[in-house]
Amino acid sequence: MKHVIVATVEQQPHTLNRILSLFRMRGFAIESMTWGHTEIPGIMRLTLVVDGSKTMIEQVTKQLYKVIEVRKVSDITEDRTVTRELALIKVTAKAQNRAEIMQIADIYQAKIVDVTLTSLMIEVTGPTEKIDSFVALVRGFGIKEMVRTGVVAMVRGSNVLTERALSAEERSVPENGRGRKPTQAELADAAMAAAGIHGGSGG
C-alpha cells in the first residue's frame, strides 16, 4: 500500500545526502520524494510516497528518526490531507487537434503555458490520480516530454506539523521568523516531544 510520509528536517549540508544514502542502503522503494522550504528558515520538509508493507513503512520512519537532523516523521496516509503534484507536459499538437487538447486541458483546469505550431506545453496540478488520468488522456496525441514534481501534502485542519518538530525555545525566538510567544498548549506539546512521546529519535 502507498504511504505518504512527511518529515520535518533541519537543513545541514549533508542531511539530504544522509537520508538518500539510507534509502539506498536499506533498499526502500521511494516512489516520489520532494524536499522544500517550510515557513521556518532552516527547517525543510521532506515528503515521501513509499509503496511497501507495514514493516517497511515502520522501518522507513524509524531509520529516518536516526538521522540527527530529523525532527519529526509523520505517516499521514490515514489523515485527511490535501496532496498535490505539478506536471509540465509537452504534447504534440497540430492545427487539427489543438482545440481538442485544449478542451481536455480545460476540463482538468490545466493551463497552456507555451504554444508552438507543433506543440503545447501544459501545466497541470492536482492529486497524483488526477495527473495520471490527464496524462493517460493526452498520451494518444503524443507526449514529447514530461516532468512531474512529486507529491507534497498537508493535513487539513488547523494543526501544524512543523510546529511539533520545534523546541520550545525555537518557537519563542523571534529570529526564527515566528515572532510570538508559544502558547501553553504548544509548550506542553514540546515537552511531550522532548520526552519522546511523539516518537523521539532513537539511538
Place this chain on the structure above:
Amino acid sequence: MVAECLVREGVKHIFGMPGGAIMPLYDVLPDYPFRHILIRHEQGAGHAADGYARAGRTVGVCMATSGPGAINLVTGIASAFMDSVPLVAITANVATHYIGTDAFQEADITGITIPITKQNYLVRDVRDLPRVFKEAFHIARTGRPGPVLIDIPKDILLSEAEFHYPEKVDLPGYNPTRNPNMQQVKKAARLIETARKPVIIAGQGVLISGAMDELKEFAEKTDIPVITTLLGISSFPETHPLSLGLIGMHGWAYANYAVHHSDLVIAIGMRMDDRATGKVSQFAPNAKIIHIDIDPAEIGKNVRVDVPIVGDVKAVLQRLNPELHETASHKEWFEQIENWKRKHPPVPLDFKPDELTTIEVIQGIYNASKGAIVVADVGQHQMFAAQHYWYDEPYTWITSGGLGAMGYALPAAIGAQVARPDKTVWCVIGDGGFQMTMQELAVAVNENLPVKFALINNCSLGMVRQWQQLFFQGNYVAVDLCGPPNYVKLAEAYGMPAWRVTTGGEVEFAINAALRHPGPAIIEFRVQKDEVVWPMVVPGTALVEVRTG
C-alpha cells in the same frame, strides 16, 4: 583549537598517524596532556580506538590525515558502527578552497562515511569547532553508541578564534529514549510471571548500559536461563548456574534448542542479527517475544515482537525487576535443558597427544589466566575463543562481531591494553587475520604493551575452508596460507619473544612463559587445518536444526 576540545572531553589517548593536511594539529599535540600513539596503518588506528573504547568504557579517538589516511580508517569506523562502539574519528582535509578540485590527497571522507557513521561533520568555520566536538562526543557515547567523524580542512586547523566550549549540546532532533513506557514494562512482567519455558537472550546492550547487576538480579529472581549473543558474552557470568552460553550459528546446541522450544523470549539489548537467530521465520516459533532495546529501529526489524520496550537496558531492568512477583515453576524446563546438555555436552574430550587443537589452546589460556581480556579476530579461532573460555567478568570479551573484520584483533588488543594496563590482554588471532595488520606489532613493542598474542596457525583461511568443506564439496580454493612468514623469526625481528607449540602437552608451559614475560610475546600454536567449529547452524536453517558434528 581541536586539541583544546579534546582536553575538554577528557581524552587521554589518541591513536593516529600524521600526514600533510593534519600537520598543524600534530604540531601542537606535544603541548597537551593526552598521549598520542603512533600506529603503522590507519586501519590499526580505527581498530585500536575501538578496542580502547570497549575495554575502557569510554570514547575511543583516532586520527588521520586527508585522502588515503582518512580512507584507511573506513574499515575501523565500519566495524565500530556495526558493533555500536563510541568512536570519534578526526580527519584533516585539504584546505577549504581546494575542496572539490580533486586536489592532492583529497577525498570526500564525509560522503564516504555517511552509511557507517552515526553522524559526521565537515567543518567549514573555525568557530564551529567547539560545538561540533561537543556534539560529536555526545552523539558517540549516548543512546545507541556509534562512530562520529569530524573532517577539518587544513586552513581551518590553522585558523584561530576565541575559544568557548559549550556546556550543553543543542540537538532538538536527537533525544534517545532512556526510560521505558511503564505500561509495556507491566505487560512484560505479566508474561514473564506466567511463562513456563522462558529464556533470556542478553546482548551487548547490557554491557553498554552497565546493567550486569540488574540482569543478574532479573535472572535470579525469575529463575530464567540466560543465553548471550556473540557480543553479549561477559554480560552474564558464564560459570553461573543459569548461564547457557552462546546462541546462534556456533552457539551451544542446548542454548539453541532452548530458544527454539521456549514459550517466551526476553531479548535484552540485542539486535536479532541473522547469525544469532538462524532462519528468522522459524525463530522461537512458539514463543512470545519481549524485545528491549534503546534503538527503536531494531525492534521488529528482523523478528516479530509481542512486547516492544524502547529504553536503556539498565533503566528498563531497574523498573522491570520490582514489577515482578511470583513466577511459574520452571522445573520441567530446566530438566529438559539438562537433557539436551547431557546429549550434546559443550566440550569434546578426545584430544590426541601428538596433535594440537584450538580448543586445548583456549582452555589452556583460560586455566592460566582467568578474568583476562580476550580480544579475538574473525574466523574459527574466534568461535572457539567464544565457546571455550569462560567469561565471568564484564568487558573481557572483545571482537568484531557485526562487520567481522579480519585484522581487527591485533590493533584492538593494543587499544584494549592501553585502556586497561592493569589487565592481562590476550589477542587470539588466526594466521590470516594476523597478516592483515601485523605491522602494529611495532606499536606493542615501542609502547611496551604486554599483549600476549595467541596465534592460531592452521596455515589456511580456516573458516572459509570449513565452508568449502561443508558446502562446496571440499573444493578448497584460495585458502592455503602455508609458507612464509616464519612467525618465531618475525617476532624476533620485532624484538619480542616467541614460542612455537605443536602438541597439547606444550600448551601450558608456553602460556605460562609468555605470561611471565613482562612485555608483548607471541605463541604460535600449530593446529590442524581440517578442524571444524561445531556446533553449527547452517545458514538458512533454523536454530533447532543445529548440527553438532
